[in-house]
Amino acid sequence: MKFSRLLKVAFISIIRVKLRSLLTTLGIIIGTASVIIMVGVGQGAQSNIEKQIQSLGSNLIIIAPGSSKSGGVRGGHGSFNRFTMTDVENIQEQSINLGAISPVLARFFQVIGGGNNWNTQVFGVSEQYPLIREWKVETGNFFGEREIAGRAKVAVLGKETAEELFGNSNPVGEQIRIKNIPFKIIGVLEEKGQSMTGRSNDDLILIPISSMLYRLSGSRYISFIFASAKSVENIDQAQNEVIKIMRKSHNINPGQDDDFMVQNQTEITEAATETSQVMTLLLGAVAGVSLLVGGIGIMNIMYVSVTERTREIGIRLSVGAREQDILLQFLLEAMTLSIIGGVFGILFSILTIYLLNEFSNLTAVINPLIIIIAVLFSAFVGIFFGFYPAKKAAELDPIIALRHE
Amino acid sequence: MNNTININNLDKTYFIGDIKIPALRNINLSIESGEFVAIMGYSGSGKSTLMNIIGCLDKPDKGNYLLDGSDTTNMKKNEYAKIRNEKIGFVFQGFNLLPKANAVENVELPLLYNRSGITSENIRKKSVAALERVGLGDRLDHTPVQLSGGQQQRVAIARALVNSPAILLADEPTGNLDSKTTIDVFQLFQELNEQGLTIILVTHERDFARYSKRIVELRDGRIMKDKLVTDRRYAKSDLLLLDKNNEENDL
Ligand SMILES: Nc1ncnc2c1ncn2[C@@H]1O[C@H](COP(=O)(O)OP(=O)(O)OP(=O)(O)O)[C@@H](O)[C@H]1O
Ligand SMILES: [Mg+2]
Numbered sequence: 001m002k003f004s005r006l007l008k009v010a011f012i013s014i015i016r017v018k019l020r021s022l023l024t025t026l027g028i029i030i031g032t033a034s035v036i037i038m039v040g041v042g043q044g045a046q047s048n049i050e051k052q053i054q055s056l057g058s059n060l061i062i063i064a065p066g067s068s069k070s071g072g073v074r075g076g077h078g079s080f081n082r083f084t085m086t087d088v089e090n091i092q093e094q095s096i097n098l099g100a101i102s103p104v105l106a107r108f109f110q111v112i113g114g115g116n117n118w119n120t121q122v123f124g125v126s127e128q129y130p131l132i133r134e135w136k137v138e139t140g141n142f143f144g145e146r147e148i149a150g151r152a153k154v155a156v157l158g159k160e161t162a163e164e165l166f167g168n169s170n171p172v173g174e175q176i177r178i179k180n181i182p183f184k185i186i187g188v189l190e191e192k193g194q195s196m197t198g199r200s201n202d203d204l205i206l207i208p209i210s211s212m213l214y215r216l217s218g219s220r221y222i223s224f225i226f227a228s229a230k231s232v233e234n235i236d237q238a239q240n241e242v243i244k245i246m247r248k249s250h251n252i253n254p255g256q257d258d259d260f261m262v263q264n265q266t267e268i269t270e271a272a273t274e275t276s277q278v279m280t281l282l283l284g285a286v287a288g289v290s291l292l293v294g295g296i297g298i299m300n301i302m303y304v305s306v307t308e309r310t311r312e313i314g315i316r317l318s319v320g321a322r323e324q325d326i327l328l329q330f331l332l333e334a335m336t337l338s339i340i341g342g343v344f345g346i347l348f349s350i351l352t353i354y355l356l357n358e359f360s361n362l363t364a365v366i367n368p369l370i371i372i373i374a375v376l377f378s379a380f381v382g383i384f385f386g387f388y389p390a391k392k393a394a395e396l397d398p399i400i401a402l403r404h405e
Numbered sequence: 406m407n408n409t410i411n412i413n414n415l416d417k418t419y420f421i422g423d424i425k426i427p428a429l430r431n432i433n434l435s436i437e438s439g440e441f442v443a444i445m446g447y448s449g450s451g452k453s454t455l456m457n458i459i460g461c462l463d464k465p466d467k468g469n470y471l472l473d474g475s476d477t478t479n480m481k482k483n484e485y486a487k488i489r490n491e492k493i494g495f496v497f498q499g500f501n502l503l504p505k506a507n508a509v510e511n512v513e514l515p516l517l518y519n520r521s522g523i524t525s526e527n528i529r530k531k532s533v534a535a536l537e538r539v540g541l542g543d544r545l546d547h548t549p550v551q552l553s554g555g556q557q558q559r560v561a562i563a564r565a566l567v568n569s570p571a572i573l574l575a576d577e578p579t580g581n582l583d584s585k586t587t588i589d590v591f592q593l594f595q596e597l598n599e600q601g602l603t604i605i606l607v608t609h610e611r612d613f614a615r616y617s618k619r620i621v622e623l624r625d626g627r628i629m630k631d632k633l634v635t636d637r638r639y640a641k642s643d644l645l646l647l648d649k650n651n652e653e654n655d656l
Contacts, residue, residue, distance in 0.1 A: 005517055005525075016505050315501050318462055319515040319564070320490020322483050398489075399463045402501060 006325065010332035017305075021337060024301045028341025028381065029348060031291030032374045036349035038287040039370045041356070042280025044363035049272045053265065059099070059232055060132060060265045061239055063091075063225040063246070082221040083260075085209070088126075090249045091225065097238035099230040100128035103209045103222040111205065113176030113185075114166040122178060122205045124212020124222075130189075132228045140172035140187030143208050151210040155183040159191040160202035176205075179216055183207060235264050284370075291374075294341065295381035302334050302389035313393050314401025327394035334386020335379055342378030346371055410436040410459060410572075410603075415468035417454055417626075428454040430626040432468070438571075441598045442605045443614035443634075446623035452607045453498060453576055455623070459605065460495045460574045461488045490518055494565030496575035498607075500549070500557045507546045508560050512536055515568045535563040538593065554581035562590065566597070573597070575606040579613060585647060591616040592640035616640055 014021045065082050088103045095101075105124040110117060123129075127144045130137070143154050155176060162171050162185075171185045192201040213220060229238035239262050246260050306313070313326055353364040417429040428451045436442055444452050457463040458470060461477060470477050472488065480488075489495070494515075502511045512532040516523055523531075536542055539559040549557050558581050565573055573594070579587040595616060598604050606617070614620050615638045622630040 009517075311501070312503055315503055316514065316518070317486070318460075318489060318495060318497075318501065320486050320518045320568075322486040322518070325518060399457055402462070402497070 003328075006328050006332055007336075009329055010336055013305075013329075013333055014336060020301065024298055024337050025341035025344065027294030027297035028291070028338045028378050029294075029345040031287070031294035031381075032342045032345025032378050033349040033352065034287035034290050035284060035374050035377075036346065036366075036370055037352050037356075037364065038283035039280055040349070040353050040364035040366060041362055042276065042283045043367055044365045046273060046276040046280060047365060048363055049276055050269060053269045053272060059229040059235055059238075061098075061227045061229060061235070061242060062261075062263050063087075063227065063242060064223075064261045064263070065259070066261055083225060084220050084222065085213070087246070087249065088222070088225055091227070091242060091245050094245045095227075095238070095241050097230055097234050097241050099228045100131040101225065101227040102126040102129040102132055104129070104224040104226055105209065105212050105217060105222045107212075107217060109178050109216070111161075111165070111176055111178050114169075114171065114174060116165045118161065118164045120161050120164075120203055120205060122207060122212070122216070124209040124216070125206055125226075126209055129206065129226065132226050135192065136190045137187045138190045139170060140185070142187055142206075148208045148210050151214055152208055153181060153183045153211060153215070154186045154207065156187040156189060156206040157185055158189050158200075158202040158204040158206075160200055161205055162188045164203070178205070178207075181215055183211075229264075235266060239264050288377075291377060291381065294378075295338070295385045298334055298338055298382060299385035299389065301337075302330065302386050303392075305333070306330065306389045306393040309393075310396065310401050310404035313396055314398050314404065317396065317398035318402060323394045325394075326396075327390050330390030330393050331383060331386050334390065335382035338378045338382030338386075339375070342375045345378070346374065409438060409471075409473060410434070410605075411471035411474075412459075413468050413471075415458070415465045415470060417451075417458065417463070417465050427626050429458075429465070432626075432628060434621065434628065434631075436603065436605065438603055439598070439601055440603055440605075441594070441616075441618040443617035443620045444605065444607045444623060445609070445611070445614055445620055446629075450623040451626040452623055454626075456495075456574050456576050456605070456607060459572075460493050461485050462495070486518075487520070490515055490520075491568060492571050494568065494570035494573045496558075496561050496565045496573070496578045496606075498576040498580070500561045502549045502557060502560055502564075504549050507548050508536055508541060508552070508563075509533060509545045511549070511560055512564045512567050514564060519568060531567055532563075535567040536560070538566070539563045540589065555583070555586055558582060559586075559590070562593075570602075572603045572605070575604070577607050577609065579608065587613060588640050588643050588647065592644060595640050612638075 063083075083103070085103060088101060091098065092101050102125045106121050108119060109122050110119050111122070127142065127148060129135075130142055137156065138159070140156070142156055143152065146152075147154050155178070157165075157171060165171065165176065166174065170188075172187060174185050175182050176185060177183070189202070189206075207216075209222070213222075227238070227242065229235040242262050243258065246262075247258065250259060252258065316326060350366060353366055356362050356364045412432055412434040415429060415432040416427070419426040419428050432455065444455065446452050454463070458465055461472075464478065472492070477485070477488070503514070506514075509529065509532050512535050513528050516528040516531060533542070533545060536545060539562050541556060541559055541563065544552060544556060547556075549560070552560065558578060562575070562578060565575070575594075579590050582590060591613065594604055594606070604617070608614050615634055615636060617634060618637065619633050620630070621628060
């Protein structure tokens with residue numbers, strides 16, 4: 001029989017048992033929809049994590065004190081466990097692959113300004129810090145090399161801090177007191193939102209590192225060194241270069257462990273995405289099982305259908321239908337059922353994902369690839385689970401099929 | 406047209422558990438193109454079994470069946486299907502219509518499986534014509550349950566004829582019809598036979614068997630008699646007679 005005619009026959013057969021067809025497709029609808037939704041939610045979480053990591057700044061390299069190998073026996077050479085400005089200067093002078101570099105020393109202080117009192121984190125950094133973090137100044141300016149050299153009492157406020165202290169009025173030019181020392185506000189940063197740790201990136205104060213060291217902390221140690229590679233491509237080179245410089249200046253002999261850690265953003269991203277990928281995979285697998293169950297539902301119905309319609313098959317065979325005609329007819333029925341189920345599953349999942357994004361704090365993405373895979377898979381389920389009953393139908397002996405009651 | 410049926414030493418035995426039921430025993434039968442054969446016999450004598458084998462729906466256990474000189478016993482399934490589709494029209498004892506399809510859809514069925522590339526419009530046209538021929542032109546979209554037993558039988562006849570087969574096999578095609586309609590059907594058969602169609606049918610009534618040219622009688626699976634009809638009836642003149650009688654009765 002011509003394919004288009006077979007398709008018509010299959011369609012008519014499906015229409016004739018509407019309720020049963022609907023119930024059969026329900027399994028596929030739920031299966032396809034849950035695959036798309038689950039993977040969508042998983043990938044939504046994944047892209048959230050990636051976005052947050054991106055907010056650290058591109059090409060970021062973080063150098064922290066301490067060994068990356070926690071269990072190793074440390075050598076007896078002096079205690080270089082904390083960094084000083086000398087480390088920053090060494091790296092700055094010797095590196096060729098780094099674009100920007102900044103020391104970071106953070107402390108919590110009670111800050112007074114605009115008639116208000118606010119406890120916040122104060123960061124001592126260099127003038128290159130905004131470049132590394134890709135932060136922008138919304139009003140006013142950031143401090144420069146001159147302010148660093150002069151240990152200037154200037155501060156740049158995060159958006160939230162500015163609002164807490166000064167409300168909606170422009171704080172640039174105003175004064176704040178940190179540890180009773182007056183600082184002049186010279187700029188306010190753009191709003192950036194949540195950081196990965198959940199702490200706001202907008203509630204902070206940036207001051208020159210020199211002012212931090214000499215006026216506030218009273219020690220010569222800094223917490224971290226933040227740097228950025230000149231480009232994403234040479235981030236590994238930059239990292240290796242930093243390690244080499246640090247080992248040399250800390251007099252670490254070959255074979256001895258580093259007394260510092262260098263991490264780049266790709267590594268951080270990889271670790272985080274790997275976790276969320278595993279989660280996506282797991283969600284998808286669970287959903288896949290339900291699709292499989294839907295497929296078994298189709299097989300079940302096809303079996304019932306073949307048994308019920310044995311006489312019909314006999315009649316078709318008796319007027320000259322060939323084995324492959326019957327096989328194809330039942331296969332097409334199974335496939336049509338599962339594809340219809342797949343299509344409704346897609347519509348349902350798109351609606352659900354839309355509602356999730358709109359009315360819940362879950363982020364789910366619609367992945368066209370997963371949709372294609374889900375459709376192909378549901379067609380495959382139709383073929384796979386429809387084949388055996390269809391084959392059974394096609395191989396019937398006409399006279400036996402006709403005698404069937 | 407040159408179709409010949411040649412059956413040699415054919416046996417067909419059914420088994421119900423261990424019990425052997427010989428349905429056909431040592432059948433030898435040959436039917437030439439253009440013949441009109443009535444098969445008679447008591448119930449259970451093997452008439453339907455023989456028809457099914459001739460119609461390529463069933464296979465013999467022993468002996469062989471040559472159709473147009475080629476042995477059907479070793480044919481592939483698809484060749485069998487092709488014969489059923491193109492060469493033979495079969496009217497079943499129990500009609501065997503698709504219960505959910507209407508009259509035209511039922512009649513269309515053999516054409517749908519035809520491999521000649523016939524268009525959908527032609528399929529429809531031919532099916533409607535076949536139904537009109539059996540007097541059901543006004544019942545095209547009725548499903549079997551919406552038709553009387555006689556009408557269903559005529560749909561089955563239309564389906565058997567729609568693909569213009571060379572051989573028509575009919576297992577008690579008039580079993581459900583009143584005598585007037587029965588004679589109508591025999592008139593159609595006689596007309597088709599005159600045009601060259603080979604007809605083999607099963608009937609219980611000797612009166613109706615006389616519309617054929619040859620009567621084969623079965624008993625317990627064996628051919629008991631095989632005779633040409635000497636006192637043949639002609640449906641056309643019977644119908645005329647019937648009309649005349651009716652008119653007289655009306656007066
Ligand atoms: N599928 C079957 N299984 C077992 N025995 C069968 C089967 N079909 C037919 N028979 C037996 O074979 C014999 C011949 O049956 P068949 O149907 O050919 O008779 P028939 O002459 O057509 O009878 P009727 O006039 O009642 O239609 C009968 O004894 C019947 O019981
Ligand atoms: Mg019978």
